[in-house]
Amino acid sequence: METILFWVFAVVAVVSAALMVGLKNPLMGALSLAISFLATAGLFSLLSGPFVGIMQVLVYAGAIIVLVLFVIMLLGADEPTIRKERIGVVRLALGGLLGLPFAGIVVFAILDWGKQPRAEVSAASLPEGFGGIEAFGNLLFREYVYPFEIVSILLLVAIIGVVVLAKREF
Amino acid sequence: MLDRPEAFLIVAALLFVIGVVGFILRRNLIVIFMCVELMLNAVNLTLMAAARYVGVSMDAHVMVFLVMAVAAAETAVGLAVVIAAYRRRATVDVDDMTLMNG
Numbered sequence: 001m002e003t004i005l006f007w008v009f010a011v012v013a014v015v016s017a018a019l020m021v022g023l024k025n026p027l028m029g030a031l032s033l034a035i036s037f038l039a040t041a042g043l044f045s046l047l048s049g050p051f052v053g054i055m056q057v058l059v060y061a062g063a064i065i066v067l068v069l070f071v072i073m074l075l076g077a078d079e080p081t082i083r084k085e086r087i088g089v090v091r092l093a094l095g096g097l098l099g100l101p102f103a104g105i106v107v108f109a110i111l112d113w114g115k116q117p118r119a120e121v122s123a124a125s126l127p128e129g130f131g132g133i134e135a136f137g138n139l140l141f142r143e144y145v146y147p148f149e150i151v152s153i154l155l156l157v158a159i160i161g162v163v164v165l166a167k168r169e170f
Numbered sequence: 171m172l173d174r175p176e177a178f179l180i181v182a183a184l185l186f187v188i189g190v191v192g193f194i195l196r197r198n199l200i201v202i203f204m205c206v207e208l209m210l211n212a213v214n215l216t217l218m219a220a221a222r223y224v225g226v227s228m229d230a231h232v233m234v235f236l237v238m239a240v241a242a243a244e245t246a247v248g249l250a251v252v253i254a255a256y257r258r259r260a261t262v263d264v265d266d267m268t269l270m271n272g
Contacts, residue, residue, distance in 0.1 A: 002172055010181045017185050017208055021192035026200050033204050036185075040211055047178065047222040052231050056214075059238045064207060064245050071249045072200055075256055085197050085263060092195065099191035106183040114176040121225035122173060135228055136235075144232045151239045158243035165250040 006046055013039035024085065026072050034065040048123060049131040178219035185212035199252050199262040203245065210241045 016036040020029045037060040044053035129135045140148055189209035193202055214234045221230035256262055 006172055006177060010177070013181060014184050014188070017188045020201075020204060020208070021188055021196065026198055026204075029201055029204060033208065036208065037211060040185075040215060043178065043181065043215060044218050046172070047218045049218050049221065049231055049234075052218060052234050055235060055238060056211075059242055060207070060211065064242060067245055067249060068200060068204060071252060074253070075200075075262060086265070087195055087197065095191045095195040098194060099187050102190065103184060103187040106187070107180050110176055110179045110183060114174060118174075120173050121223050126222075126225050130225075130228065131231065136231055139228050140232050140235065143229075144236075147232075147236055151236050155239060155243050158246050162246050162250040165247070165254050 002046060005042065009039045009042040009046065012036070013043065027069070030065055030068045030072060033068075034061050037061040037065065047131075048126055051131060051133045051136050175219045175223040178222075179216060182212045182215040182219065185209075185215065197263050197265050199255070199264055200249075202264070203248050203252070206248075207241060207245065210237060213237070 013036050016032040016039065019032040020036065023029045023032065037056060041053040041056040041061065044050075044056055127135075186209050189205045189212060192205035192208070196202055196205065214237055217230040217234050217237075221228060252262060255267065259267065261267070
């Protein structure tokens, strides 16, 4: 069962990510990226992280994609300036030449590393409450309270920066 | 098959490479931003796989959470920059933004 779910989520995530790069219309690209994020949330849940999976759905597939869609709509998805995009043979060849060997090397390295003998950790041997909201909250607000506060300051700075950028005429 | 982390790591690697290739290929500023989000997400998947298959602590979950917050801030600021650039030059095509071409 878990293997079937893994294959479904993995294939959907990779294919819709590739569609995001391939589709000309950025609106369709944003929607397929949302599907990719939802499939990744499923992978997170398979990895015994249901809370992070839910956060993925809320923050990525919810907030970020809605923001991107909002900006695409604001700029006009049918504007000829957005539709007109020349990629060109040279750039396509360059992307393929960079991407395919990179992917090959990384996958080869992962498979090679996987040959080493290691103790296997089954889902049953994980600590009690692993990935749940209680363990997560305890860790976040005890050990990681300073990073948490720093991130909140970062978000405040981002809010102020966005207001300044949106208000002023450049 | 799922008793070892390689499958998840390979999916994460493929997602990251798709993001890199899209970042290089596409000329639309908004699509380039989405490719950056995809790369961040791929690394999050790697962190989650590490947490599950080391299986001792949940530190990586907290890290993924913080990365999500940073990604949200980055998207907000980046899209504001896109809107400012569009207001000034009426384009989101990076080939038309040649101010720094030297």
